[in-house]
Structures are given as C-alpha cells and as structure tokens.
Amino acid sequence: MRVVEVTAYGGPEVLSMARRPEPAAGEVPGKVRVRLKAAGVNQADLRIRAGLYADAVGALKPPFVLGTDFAGRLLDPVPGMEPGTRVAGFHPWFEALTGDGTYAEVIWAEPEWLAPVPDDVDFTVAASLPLASATAQQGLDRLALPAGATLLVTGASAVVGRLAVQYASAAGLRVVAVAHEGDEAELRVLGAEQVVTRGTPEDVVAKVLAGEPEGVDGVFDGAIVGDALLPALKDGGVFAALAPDRVPVTERDVRVEAVRAVPDAARLAESLRKVADRELITRVADVMPLEEVAEAHRRAEAGHRPGRIILMI
Structure with a gap:
C-alpha cells in the first residue's frame, strides 16, 4: 500500500511516497x-516533520508516517458497525508513538476511535473534523468558564478556532474572535460577539482591549501564539495552549491549561450529525491527492488559505 514517510527532519521536501505491506485482518489483536x-494535514504534522518535537517523540526516529485525522470505510466488523461502514476518527499519534499515521491507504484503528459518518457528509469534510472538534471541545472543558464569561479565540478563521467559536457560543460564552479580514460577518453568524482582524500579537491585544478594557476571562489559543496574548487576560484568567512549545509561563494568577486532545467517538458522532444538519460549520481549505503531500505542507505553512488541507487517498 502507499504511504508517505518522513525520511528525515526538515522541510516539506523530506516527505516521500513509499510502499509498505497492507495490514491483514487479525494481525493486531483488538x-x-x-x-x-x-x-x-494538521499543524502538529508540520511541527513534527520540522523536528520541533524531536525530544517529545523520544526514541522514534524517521522514517515514520505522519497523520492524525482520517475518514474512510471500515474493513473489519466492530460492535454496531459492519465492514463498509463510513467512519471517521483520529489516531492519537503522540500517545501511540508507533510512527504509523494516517498518510496511508489502510490504517489500524482502535474501535473506540471510530464514529459513523452520515451519508450526506463527504469524506473530505469528515476528515477535517475529528482532531479539531476534540481539541475545541476538550479545550473548552479545561477552561471551564461559566456562561456569560468572555473568551478570546485566536485562529478563528481556521478549523479548530472556528469550531471553538461555535461550541463556546452554544455554551453561553461571549466570544471575541481573531480572524482573517473578510471573515468577520460569517464568524458573527457562527456566534462571535466581536471579531478583530489578525495582526501582530501586540496589535491583536490592543484591539481586544479596545472592546474589552478590563480584559477577557479566557483565551483559547487556536493560532498557537503563546505568551504575547497574556496582556489580554484579566488577572486570574485562564489560557488554553494547544502546542507544547507555546505554553505560556504563568503570571498574575493566570491558570494555563496545556491541551492535547484524546479520541471521543461519541462527541465526534454528534458533531458529524450537526455538520450533516448544517448546525456546525467546518472549513476545508484545499483537497489534494496524497502524492502532492509536500505541496500540501508548503501551503499549510504559508497560510495559503484558512481551513484544513485534506489529502485524498
């Protein structure tokens, strides 16, 4: 079967198509x-490939296969789902550290990762959701803000931030979103009370404080900015950090929560149903064949357009 291997740490050019034996039924118990x-294609994939997390992955060395989000068809039966069922989920790459990711034609999955995909949700749309929705929901869980509190969401034009805006608004939070210019009207429809356009962290903080002079109660750092956003927080506020190299140092009694999502098939199934019913809006930026994975990484790193880049397999 075809896979994409990281052959060494570096730029997109280190990604190489390769062939590995296709898994056979029953080879891996459970x-x-x-x-x-x-x-x-997730931001974590780019950072792993670049070697930014080389220490965090320990003994795992290239060549390995990247990839977390997936959508496809079940090949083996699981309780409640027959072979051929359309499924989506995410592979907890960091927790497993096997080097077997989702840039591949066939993967091994734990049954508890898998959520059924409604017939009217495309595979490309379904693959944009699993890690992003889990990160947004579990990040908001960790923030534990009460209804009526003010939450700053960075990266609101991208898929994780966009979902965080929608989940936070549904939970009764007042959302201040940081987004690409031109996305303001749509994000207000999705639940943001205030939208500020991207800029330097100092510019963003100034814009946020212009609308919230006392600061916000919480920050969901979807854009992985880090410490530079702390001035926008009230004393005793709470900060959700999504990357291990962008976790702020605490100050002013600010509580910092480092978020690494874990699979939650029940929540994912609910989110996929909401996507099917147009109650939840994700965003696909580009759809590219697996063979163009290096270009997909280049576009993702360049911020080609907001949203998830999807590899068709």
Whole structure:
C-alpha cells in the first residue's frame, strides 16, 4: 500500500511516497482496519516533520508516517458497525508513538476511535473534523468558564478556532474572535460577539482591549501564539495552549491549561450529525491527492488559505 514517510527532519521536501505491506485482518489483536479516503494535514504534522518535537517523540526516529485525522470505510466488523461502514476518527499519534499515521491507504484503528459518518457528509469534510472538534471541545472543558464569561479565540478563521467559536457560543460564552479580514460577518453568524482582524500579537491585544478594557476571562489559543496574548487576560484568567512549545509561563494568577486532545467517538458522532444538519460549520481549505503531500505542507505553512488541507487517498 502507499504511504508517505518522513525520511528525515526538515522541510516539506523530506516527505516521500513509499510502499509498505497492507495490514491483514487479525494481525493486531483488538484493532480493526480502515481503508482511508481522506486524511487531514494538521499543524502538529508540520511541527513534527520540522523536528520541533524531536525530544517529545523520544526514541522514534524517521522514517515514520505522519497523520492524525482520517475518514474512510471500515474493513473489519466492530460492535454496531459492519465492514463498509463510513467512519471517521483520529489516531492519537503522540500517545501511540508507533510512527504509523494516517498518510496511508489502510490504517489500524482502535474501535473506540471510530464514529459513523452520515451519508450526506463527504469524506473530505469528515476528515477535517475529528482532531479539531476534540481539541475545541476538550479545550473548552479545561477552561471551564461559566456562561456569560468572555473568551478570546485566536485562529478563528481556521478549523479548530472556528469550531471553538461555535461550541463556546452554544455554551453561553461571549466570544471575541481573531480572524482573517473578510471573515468577520460569517464568524458573527457562527456566534462571535466581536471579531478583530489578525495582526501582530501586540496589535491583536490592543484591539481586544479596545472592546474589552478590563480584559477577557479566557483565551483559547487556536493560532498557537503563546505568551504575547497574556496582556489580554484579566488577572486570574485562564489560557488554553494547544502546542507544547507555546505554553505560556504563568503570571498574575493566570491558570494555563496545556491541551492535547484524546479520541471521543461519541462527541465526534454528534458533531458529524450537526455538520450533516448544517448546525456546525467546518472549513476545508484545499483537497489534494496524497502524492502532492509536500505541496500540501508548503501551503499549510504559508497560510495559503484558512481551513484544513485534506489529502485524498
């Protein structure tokens, strides 16, 4: 089967197509096979490939296969789902550290990762959701802000931030979103009370404080900015950090929560149903064949357009 391997730490050029044996039924007790149709390109993939997390992955060295998000068809039966069922989920790459990710035609999956995909949700759309929705929901859980509190969401034009805006608004939070110019009207429809356009961290903080002079109660740092956002927080506020190298040093009694999402199939199934019913809006930036993975990484790093880049497999 085709896979994409990281052959060494470096730029997108280190990504190389390769062939590995296709998994056979029953080879790994307790796991099932999924034939993938789509896989998402996440910021974590870029940072792992670049070697930014080399210490965090310990003994795992290239060559390895990246990838977390997936959507495809089940090859083996699991309780409640027959072979051929359309499924999506995410592979907890950092927790497993096997080097077997979702940039591949067939993967092994734990049954508890898998959520059914409604028939009217495309595989490409489904693959944009699993890690992003889990990160947004579990990040908001960790913030634990009460209804009526003010939450700053950076990266609100991208998929994680966009979902965080929607989940936070549904939970009764007042959302201040940081987004690309031109996305303001849509994000207000999705639940943001105030939208400020991107800029330097200092510019963003100034714009936020112009609308919230006392500061916000919480920050969901979808854009992975880090310490520079702390001046926007009230004393005793709470900060959700999504990358291990962008966790702020605490100050002014600010509580910092480092968020690494874990699979939650029940919540994912609910989110996929909401996508099917147009109650939840994700964002796909580009759809590219697996063979163009290096260009997909280049576009993601350049911020080609906001949203998830999806690899068709």
